[in-house]
Amino acid sequence: MNPEELARKLLQAGRRARPSDTVPYAFERRVMAAITRRRPAADDPLAVWAAGLWRAAVACSALTLVLGGIHWLTPAGMADSDPSTADTPEMLLALDDDSLSAALLPETETSDTW
Amino acid sequence: MPSPDTDSALAPDPRATAALDARAVAAVLAGETARFEEIILRHQPRLFATARRYARREDEVADIVQEILLKAFTKLASWRADAPFEHWLMRLAVRTCFDFLRGHQRNREQVFAELTHEEEDWLERHAGSSDAARDDEDAARTLVQKAFEALSPANRLVLTLLELEDRTVKEISSLTGWSVPLVKVRAFRARAELRKVIGTLKQDRYL
Numbered sequence: 001m002n003p004e005e006l007a008r009k010l011l012q013a014g015r016r017a018r019p020s021d022t023v024p025y026a027f028e029r030r031v032m033a034a035i036t037r038r039r040p041a042a043d044d045p046l047a048v049w050a051a052g053l054w055r056a057a058v059a060c061s062a063l064t065l066v067l068g069g070i071h072w073l074t075p076a077g078m079a080d081s082d083p084s085t086a087d088t089p090e091m092l093l094a095l096d097d098d099s100l101s102a103a104l105l106p107e108t109e110t111s112d113t114w
Numbered sequence: 115m116p117s118p119d120t121d122s123a124l125a126p127d128p129r130a131t132a133a134l135d136a137r138a139v140a141a142v143l144a145g146e147t148a149r150f151e152e153i154i155l156r157h158q159p160r161l162f163a164t165a166r167r168y169a170r171r172e173d174e175v176a177d178i179v180q181e182i183l184l185k186a187f188t189k190l191a192s193w194r195a196d197a198p199f200e201h202w203l204m205r206l207a208v209r210t211c212f213d214f215l216r217g218h219q220r221n222r223e224q225v226f227a228e229l230t231h232e233e234e235d236w237l238e239r240h241a242g243s244s245d246a247a248r249d250d251e252d253a254a255r256t257l258v259q260k261a262f263e264a265l266s267p268a269n270r271l272v273l274t275l276l277e278l279e280d281r282t283v284k285e286i287s288s289l290t291g292w293s294v295p296l297v298k299v300r301a302f303r304a305r306a307e308l309r310k311v312i313g314t315l316k317q318d319r320y321l
Contacts, residue, residue, distance in 0.1 A: 014278045017258070021163035022162065
């Protein structure tokens with residue numbers, strides 16, 4: 001017998017054998033209890049507010065941890081080498097005129113050598 | 115002692131049932147949560163029969179039906195009274211069963227490795243002769259269930275609705291939310307997959 005014929009017979013048998021519709025004892029009470037357990041959170045505005053606060057607390061804690069981690073992992077010397085924190089006027093005054101002009105006006109130097 | 119509500123919950127007439135459903139839903143939406151029990155009592159036998167098509171273990175069946183009823187309670191406001199409540203509930207049931215199938219895909223290649231004696235007997239009898247004997251329907255039922263467990267969730271759902279529950283393509287489309295052409299394509303693929311599953315049976319013994 002080919003698989004098609006056996007599949008047809010299996011489906012026939014499956015159609016004849018209807019599943020039972022018996023219900024476990026007091027099943028409706030189990031469902032009603034589950035509904036009652038779920039309802040307070042959905043109906044009570046204070047519970048909704050509290051749930052929101054808890055979620056916000058978790059999010060804030062996560063953000064704090066991430067920022068703390070970044071701060072912790074950043075090498076100590078990197079903060080000093082930040083150009084924005086350098087004492088810019090003093091640094092410029094320390095440079096002599098030649099080096100400053102060489103740095104700022106390279107084309108002047110090339111014209112001299114030419 | 116049964117309450118009047120319990121008595122009315124057993125009314126078999128579809129129109130009367132629809133009217134009772136509409137009244138109970140309105141009451142629940144108005145805040146009488148306890149009236150939902152009436153709806154549960156009226157529809158739970160059919161929900162259990164449906165869930166037993168997709169799950170073998172009784173604790174899984176009960177979990178599926180509970181999930182369907184909890185979803186129904188949560189989404190009750192979305193039911194529009196222009197269609198019978200039962201149709202809406204069955205749509206929810208089919209989608210919940212499909213979610214269950216997708217979430218509980220067992221090892222689909224193992225199903226025929228664990229046949230019982232009765233199932234092997236059934237296969238031997240039907241693979242050897244062309245007449246469809248009606249004996250040992252339990253073995254046949256579990257065998258069908260095992261064969262269906264080897265199918266993908268979508269294929270299993272469409273074959274169950276089409277072949278075992280005798281529903282039309284249009285009904286399946288409405289229950290699942292799939293388009294009619296998609297249902298037809300899936301039915302075609304599902305039959306092919308079932309033939310393939312049966313073809314993988316121990317061929318030297320049964321085919």
